[in-house]
Amino acid sequence: MSSLQTMSVNHHLTDETIQEYSAGALSVPMETLIACHLTVCAHCRARVERADQIGGFMISASDGVEVSASAADLLQRAKAAGSESSTRSTGPRGDSGNLISGVPRPLGRLLPKPINQLAWKRIAPGIKQFNLDVDTNRKGAFKLLHLTPGATLSDHSHEDRELTYVVRGSYHDEIGHFKTGDIADLDGHHSHKPVIDSKEPCIALIATHSPVRYSGILSRLMQPFVGI
Ligand SMILES: [Zn+2]
Numbered sequence: 001m002s003s004l005q006t007m008s009v010n011h012h013l014t015d016e017t018i019q020e021y022s023a024g025a026l027s028v029p030m031e032t033l034i035a036c037h038l039t040v041c042a043h044c045r046a047r048v049e050r051a052d053q054i055g056g057f058m059i060s061a062s063d064g065v066e067v068s069a070s071a072a073d074l075l076q077r078a079k080a081a082g083s084e085s086s087t088r089s090t091g092p093r094g095d096s097g098n099l100i101s102g103v104p105r106p107l108g109r110l111l112p113k114p115i116n117q118l119a120w121k122r123i124a125p126g127i128k129q130f131n132l133d134v135d136t137n138r139k140g141a142f143k144l145l146h147l148t149p150g151a152t153l154s155d156h157s158h159e160d161r162e163l164t165y166v167v168r169g170s171y172h173d174e175i176g177h178f179k180t181g182d183i184a185d186l187d188g189h190h191s192h193k194p195v196i197d198s199k200e201p202c203i204a205l206i207a208t209h210s211p212v213r214y215s216g217i218l219s220r221l222m223q224p225f226v227g228i
Pocket residue numbers: 009011012013037041043044045
């Protein structure tokens with residue numbers, strides 16, 4: 001077992017995100033980011049599996065069988081029926097084959113080079129990015145951020161969901177302390193200002209549905225240029 005699989009993870013996906021992931025309702029960037037977290041988090045893997053079982057059973061149940069049952073009943077019946085939904089291709093199940101150059105395979109397969117050799121683009125002091133979005137017409141973002149120790153991101157919020165997966169290092173904000181393997185699953189109501197507190201650079205994978213909204217005037221002016 002590698003250290004990635006044995007790490008302790010403190011911040012997880014919300015129930016809502018788990019349900020939408022299981023239903024296939026999220027964008028490819030968000031699915032990819034979630035798959036990275038599932039690589040290191042047995043807790044969320046089990047939650048996705050339960051959601052898959054309930055969802056799969058409800059689809060088959062809607063084909064004529066009565067569905068006036070509680071979620072717990074459905075889960076029990078789904079287990080009894082031996083759901084095959086646990087073989088999701090984007091949901092790694094935690095073996096050592098799930099790492100590429102030390103990062104979760106769903107991310108590693110997208111990178112043209114090992115993560116420490118990427119052509120990072122400097123966007124602000126202490127902040128570099130590597131864009132992963134191939135669809136330039138999409139409203140949201142999908143990128144890696146490389147943040148030097150002590151760097152602070154501007155206070156910002158979102159119209160919609162923002163997912164952050166911590167690939168290396170750590171940061172803290174108003175919500176808590178996030179380190180390698182953790183996921184920050186924020187909806188549009190959260191505003192936060194992350195500060196890098198690891199000795200090594202922090203590398204974070206970000207996926208959003210909508211553009212980021214900065215609250216400071218300078219940040220708002222800069223936003224069209226830095227695009228984060
Ligand atoms: Zn988790």
